[in-house]
Amino acid sequence: MRVKESTFFILPVVLVLLVIVIFPLIYSIYVSLYDYDLRKITTDFIGVRNYVEALSDERFRASLMRTGELVLMCVSAQYLLGLLLALSLYYHVDRFRNLIVTILSIPPMISPVVVGYMARLIFHPVASPINYFFELMGLPFRPLWHASVKTSLLTIFLADTWQWTPFMMLLLLSGLMAIPQEYLESARVDGASAWQEIKHVVLPLLKTISVVAILFRALDVLRIFDVVYVLTYGGPGTSTEVASFYVYITSFEYWRIGYGAALSWVLMIILSVLAMIYLKYVIKSF
Amino acid sequence: MKAGKLVVKFAVSLILALAIVATLFPIYWMIITSLAPGEVVMMYPPKFVPHTYTLKWWVYTVNHISGPLVNSLIIAGAASLISTTLGFIAGYGFARFRRPDDSVLFWILSIRFMPAIVAVIPYYLLFDTLGLLDTYPAVIVAHLGIGIPFAVWLLRGAVVAIPKELEEAALVDGCGRWKVLFKVVFPLVLPNFLVTLLFTFIWSWNEFLYALVLTDVRARPLTVAIAGMREAHGLMWGAVSAAAVIATVPTLSIALVLQRYLVSGLAFYKTKG
Numbered sequence: 001m002r003v004k005e006s007t008f009f010i011l012p013v014v015l016v017l018l019v020i021v022i023f024p025l026i027y028s029i030y031v032s033l034y035d036y037d038l039r040k041i042t043t044d045f046i047g048v049r050n051y052v053e054a055l056s057d058e059r060f061r062a063s064l065m066r067t068g069e070l071v072l073m074c075v076s077a078q079y080l081l082g083l084l085l086a087l088s089l090y091y092h093v094d095r096f097r098n099l100i101v102t103i104l105s106i107p108p109m110i111s112p113v114v115v116g117y118m119a120r121l122i123f124h125p126v127a128s129p130i131n132y133f134f135e136l137m138g139l140p141f142r143p144l145w146h147a148s149v150k151t152s153l154l155t156i157f158l159a160d161t162w163q164w165t166p167f168m169m170l171l172l173l174s175g176l177m178a179i180p181q182e183y184l185e186s187a188r189v190d191g192a193s194a195w196q197e198i199k200h201v202v203l204p205l206l207k208t209i210s211v212v213a214i215l216f217r218a219l220d221v222l223r224i225f226d227v228v229y230v231l232t233y234g235g236p237g238t239s240t241e242v243a244s245f246y247v248y249i250t251s252f253e254y255w256r257i258g259y260g261a262a263l264s265w266v267l268m269i270i271l272s273v274l275a276m277i278y279l280k281y282v283i284k285s286f
Numbered sequence: 287m288k289a290g291k292l293v294v295k296f297a298v299s300l301i302l303a304l305a306i307v308a309t310l311f312p313i314y315w316m317i318i319t320s321l322a323p324g325e326v327v328m329m330y331p332p333k334f335v336p337h338t339y340t341l342k343w344w345v346y347t348v349n350h351i352s353g354p355l356v357n358s359l360i361i362a363g364a365a366s367l368i369s370t371t372l373g374f375i376a377g378y379g380f381a382r383f384r385r386p387d388d389s390v391l392f393w394i395l396s397i398r399f400m401p402a403i404v405a406v407i408p409y410y411l412l413f414d415t416l417g418l419l420d421t422y423p424a425v426i427v428a429h430l431g432i433g434i435p436f437a438v439w440l441l442r443g444a445v446v447a448i449p450k451e452l453e454e455a456a457l458v459d460g461c462g463r464w465k466v467l468f469k470v471v472f473p474l475v476l477p478n479f480l481v482t483l484l485f486t487f488i489w490s491w492n493e494f495l496y497a498l499v500l501t502d503v504r505a506r507p508l509t510v511a512i513a514g515m516r517e518a519h520g521l522m523w524g525a526v527s528a529a530a531v532i533a534t535v536p537t538l539s540i541a542l543v544l545q546r547y548l549v550s551g552l553a554f555y556k557t558k559g
Contacts, residue, residue, distance in 0.1 A: 005463065009379025013372050013434060014390065021397055021431045024408035031411065085305055092298045102545045103306055106313070109541035111492035113509040114530045118312040121319060121523065127330045129315065135331075162308065194294075223401035226494040230513050244403040244495075251407050252499060264404040271401060 028261045036258030043258075050262035059238065060263060063246040064270070066153065070242060071221045073157045074164070075214055081161070082168025082213070083206075087198065089169075090176045105170055107163040116230030119146070119159040146232045149239040156240055159227050164220070168213050175209035176202065211282045215275065222271050243267050313534075320344065320527035343524030351529050354511035358491055358533075360422055361507055365429035366487035372430075373437020374479060378467055380438065381445035382453075391442070397435045402495045405431060410499050420502040428496040433486040440485070444478035445471060484544055488537045508533045 032051070035044045054060055085104065089097055107115070122130060123145035131142050146155040179202065187201045225244040228234060234241035234249065241249075247267065251260030320343050322336040380391050405428070413424040448471070456466045472479070494509045501510060512533060515526045 004383070006379050006383030008463070009375050009383070009467075010390065013376035013394070013438065016372060016430070017394065017397065017434060020427050021400070021405065024405055024412060025400075027412060028404065028408040031408065084301060088298045088301055092295065093302070098545075100302060100306065102542070104309055105545065106538060106541065107309060109488060109537045110534050111494070111509050111537070113492070113494050113513050114316075114534055117512060117526060117530050118316050121315055121527070122312050127332055129311075129332045129334075132331050162312065166309075219399045223403065225403065226509075229494070229498075244401060247403045247407075248495070248499075252410075257407060257411065261407045264401070264407060267401060268404045271399070275399065 029265065031258055032261035032265055034258045036256075036261070038255035038257055046258075050259045051266070053259065054262050054266050057263075059241075060243075060246060060266075062238065063241050063243045064267075066241065067222060067224070067243045070153065070157060070160075070224065071218050074160050074221045075217050077157070078161050078165045078168045078217060079210070079214055081165045082172055085165070085169040086172035086176055087202075089173060091194075101170070101173070104166045106166075108167050110163065112163065112226035113230050115159055115163050116227040119155060119162075119227070119231050123155050123158075146240075147236065149236050152232050152236060152239045156224075156227060156231060159231060160221065160224065163227075164217060168217065171209055171213040172206060175206045179205050211279075215278060218278075219271065219275060222267075222274075316527050316530055319523055320347075320525075320531050322524065343522070343528045346522075347525050347528035347532065350525075351508065351511050351532065354506050354508045355532065357422070357501075357505055358507040358509075361425050361429065361497075361505075362487045362490035364422065365426045365433050365490040366483050368426070369430055369433030369437045369486045370441075370479060370483045372434055373439075373482065374441045374472070374475070375467070376434075376438050377441030377443075378445050378471060380442045382450070391438070394435050394438050398432060398439075400431075402432075406496055406499045409496070413500060419500060420505050422505050424500045425497050425505060425507070428500060429490045429493060432493075433490065436489070437482050437486060440482045441475065441478060444475040448474045481544060484540045488540055491533075491537055 033045060033047060035046045035049075037043070089100060093100060122128065125144045125147040128145060130145075134141060143151045146152050183201055183205070184197060187197045192200065223244050224242055225248065228240055228242055228245050229248075232240040234245050243263075244267070247260050247263045250263060251257050318334075318336060321339045321341075322333070323338055323340040323342070376394075380388060384391060409424070409428055410419070413419050413421075418424045452474070453466050453470055456470050457463075461469070491507075492509065494513065497507050497510045498513065501507070506514075508529070512526065512529050515522070515529060
């Protein structure tokens, strides 16, 4: 029997991924069926009891809701800001476009750990330069940012938005640049105003790239961890305890690894279902 | 009409200026904090341009994080090289022998969206069993899980973009597929190979959760060391800033090199359209 030629190129990677990704994931399901606790000597098979507990875990549910809230805030703000910046650059900047794009695309290249740390400097409760700016502008608020339950999630949102708005902008700008000039010219010949041109020609053509950008960002925020760890460590209280962080605490601080594995699978399933519904809905509407 | 245009022009300039300032200020502030003496960060109103500068935080930091710096280089270097090489071979296979909607390809790409928190739990237990916790291979393997799908995706695209005829000529001349791969295809996709290598390097260099759980002191990379300085040196903002600047310099230099590819990629679309 002759083995297909393609096998030689594809098989090695498939095997590597089976060993380093799929096997651990299956092992994780196995662990999630045990009362696996690193502080205890014995480990008992408990079936789906970890999953039953997960479904009634108020703290887990709260962390999921908080993550969802963060996803909605981050994705909508970053998409709109990214679109605004991309349209501004596309229509109004020619000579300095490359320079501005270069500057604006710095943040996504920085480690989220460093971004979280920068946010600790910028939003320092005592000596925040932002609060000083508010004072200069005569604005009455002096928020405590990540040190207050009221504004901690907002601070995480601001740090994430600072870092990832340029990602949206870059994808949308590449989408804009791929629009054939004839489309725009024919719209102009027909007497369309700039606003009509954007609304009826440009935005519909950006639909595919928008779907991709929003999906990428939504899936990234759903697993947000690094910035939270550095900036707030889930606090104050549990006000910034997102899903990934709660799973981390459960597994590596309380050492309930079996339960942590079950929680992580609930998160994984929610994530996959959302991604599939989103893609299906979007593909249908094309 | 003319006034309306002026207003738009002004608004756009204002938006872009604000975006540039908002992007650069935190970076500037971090650099200043690493160079300013004493607890400048605690001053209110803040001093945007310090009168005196000091290198003491830098000296302290370089002495304390040289270990993690070397660890980061080794981990990111190995992870990016292995991912990109495997990704090139598989990317070639998918580009030449499989359809774009191949289910195996889709499966590989979907791994990119797997939350790290799901995989890190079994990794911790498995590497513990193997006695590999706090070693380079543990972190490198974890990083390959994300690096490989990314490299397959980028390099499949690069191979699709080059004409088949060159390879076919070489095949007719009696070259084997592997020889064609490395002698004919590789030189053609070398720029893409390097771009992929740099992107996977940056990703691994910046990664935090896997490294946090799988390392302790010996194999700990920079990101974990910086996050740890938070507790150990709560008030040494200058030292943490210096470490954060050190962690950022390589990725930013790489990003500036890659920018040319990014912009030329964008320009390519435009001339084509």
